[in-house]
Amino acid sequence: MKSCWLLILLLFFVACRTHPTKTVEKIIYKRSLYDGLGDYFSSHEITPSIILNNDIKDDQHGVQLGKHWIKWLASETETKISIDDDKFSLRNEVTLNDVWDHTDSVGSFANRWNEMKLYRINGREIILISMGYFPCSGIGCSVYYDMVYDVETGNKSFFGTFRSYFGSALYNFNSRYDLEFLASTYAEGGKEASQGIFTYTIYSMDKDGRFVQEKDSIGSPWQLIHTTFPKDSTLADTLIQGHWFERPDLGLSAASD
Secondary structure, X not given: OHHHHHHHHHHHHHHHHHOOOOOOOOEEEOOOHHHHHHHHHHHOEOOOOEEEEOOHHHOOOEEEEOOEEEEXXXXXXXXXXXXXXXXXXXOOXXXXXXXXXXXXXXXXXXXXXXXXXXXXXXXXXXEEEEEEOOOOOHHHHHEEEEEEEEOOOOOEEEEEEEOOOOOOOOEOOOXXXXXXXXXXXXXXXXXXXXXXXXXXXXXXXXXXXXXXXXXXXXXXXXXXXXXXXXXXXXXXXXXXXXXXXXXXXOOOOEEEO
């Protein structure tokens, strides 16, 4: 009886050695698509001459940015800004870009500045102010606005972003333009709004200090469309980059695990 059991065990051991268990190769990316986009954008970012950040614990209402004196005057009903001798209200200001499915009112939300930057480019001074709402709650903490102010003309351009924020900055993507702004639009798609869709477009400053959307020869805007799946970690982000003036190098090489 013992020899019978020994024979059975021997046959089982041989069978296991003859038919090994198959392993599944797991492919992972060395970095995320979001990180790749961030590095691509920052590689075209223009370095500002001065950066000021607002400390929440000591909200600064008046600051000096280079030779310019900026005052921030916010009340429960209206936010006003004074840059040198130019005093204006945000009450009726609207974003140039669609923040979600439409443009957005800046004055109804922005009550605090987060960051100020001064750029000196080709003898021109540009002030960029990032704004938000404080104290924020819920999705309101993911909304930001930017004002680009041309010191020479006093012209102002406003942009908004929701859930995608690489930071307030001016860029030089296309060699035909000196100053560009990267704007983003957020939308939800798919079943039960399972997709987060971010569309990035470019605006450039004209000779009068105003920003206009860049377009190709037939009038279509340059766009990068980044689709995320925040409710399903098994799905990989996608990027549509067919209508962009160059093929961005995002450094997304794959590796086997």
